[in-house]
Amino acid sequence: MPIWLDDLLLNFFSLEIIREAWPILLQGLWQTVLLSLLVVPLGLAGGVMLAVFSTVRTPWVRWPLMVWVDLFRALPPLVLLVFVYAGLPFAGIEVNAWTAVAIGFFLNTGAYYGEILRAGIESVPAGQSEAARSLGLSRLRTMRLVVLPQAVRNVLPDLVSNTLEVVKLTSIASVVALPELLFQARQAQSVTYNATPIMVAAIAYVLLLWPLVRLVSRLENRQIAGKR
Numbered sequence: 001m002p003i004w005l006d007d008l009l010l011n012f013f014s015l016e017i018i019r020e021a022w023p024i025l026l027q028g029l030w031q032t033v034l035l036s037l038l039v040v041p042l043g044l045a046g047g048v049m050l051a052v053f054s055t056v057r058t059p060w061v062r063w064p065l066m067v068w069v070d071l072f073r074a075l076p077p078l079v080l081l082v083f084v085y086a087g088l089p090f091a092g093i094e095v096n097a098w099t100a101v102a103i104g105f106f107l108n109t110g111a112y113y114g115e116i117l118r119a120g121i122e123s124v125p126a127g128q129s130e131a132a133r134s135l136g137l138s139r140l141r142t143m144r145l146v147v148l149p150q151a152v153r154n155v156l157p158d159l160v161s162n163t164l165e166v167v168k169l170t171s172i173a174s175v176v177a178l179p180e181l182l183f184q185a186r187q188a189q190s191v192t193y194n195a196t197p198i199m200v201a202a203i204a205y206v207l208l209l210w211p212l213v214r215l216v217s218r219l220e221n222r223q224i225a226g227k228r
Contacts, residue, residue: 017196021188025197028184029204035170035180038098039105040163046110051117051151052143072111078172080104085176097178101170109166116158120151157219164212168205181205 053065072080085100095103124147132142152159174183181201188197 028181043109047113050114120155
């Protein structure tokens with residue numbers, strides 16, 4: 001075996017270090033899964049609320065909503081997370097790591113999901129809402145039963161793609177000492193002085209997210225085929 005290949009395997013794919021670090025890496029992977037199951041629904045819920053409010057044309061609702069969305073899309077999520085975790089205690093609000101992550105992701109990812117869903121709502125012909133209202137449905141029921149299902153279908157590839165980014169973004173939870181996958185990999189690396197734990201974490205992310213990547217591609221291809 002060439003020396004360079006032997007060095008590569010030793011420093012990036014050491015089986016001995018994988019065996020030693022695997023228990024804490026597995027714990028980190030589980031935390032990443034739990035984080036994803038928390039922040040994705042929160043972001044979607046926030047996005048739905050913002051998208052629904054965006055249909056209100058009253059200036060006192062529209063302009064504050066625009067400022068809200070622009071602010072939390074422009075603010076780096078890492079800065080937002082640190083501010084929530086370290087800044088709220090100065091206002092007398094104590095939050096733990098999980099609560100800080102929940103609030104930070106709700107604000108940041110909710111803004112992105114909201115813009116995607118807003119575009120989906122605007123893609124639904126106005127006649128759909130008018131027809132539903134003429135049948136006696138309230139504005140809220142029209143939005144829930146007629147407009148939103150079509151809006152979600154129209155922007156489904158974008159929603160899944162954004163979800164993919166949200167799952168990857170959970171790695172920033174390490175800044176508040178939440179032991180997700182990347183945090184545990186860095187801890188193992190600092191002890192072993194070897195990059196193998198980081199490589200294992202990278203492979204775990206690929207395996208975890210590959211189904212979503214393929215789903216995005218399939219939805220995009222289906223959407224393109226439907227427009228032909």
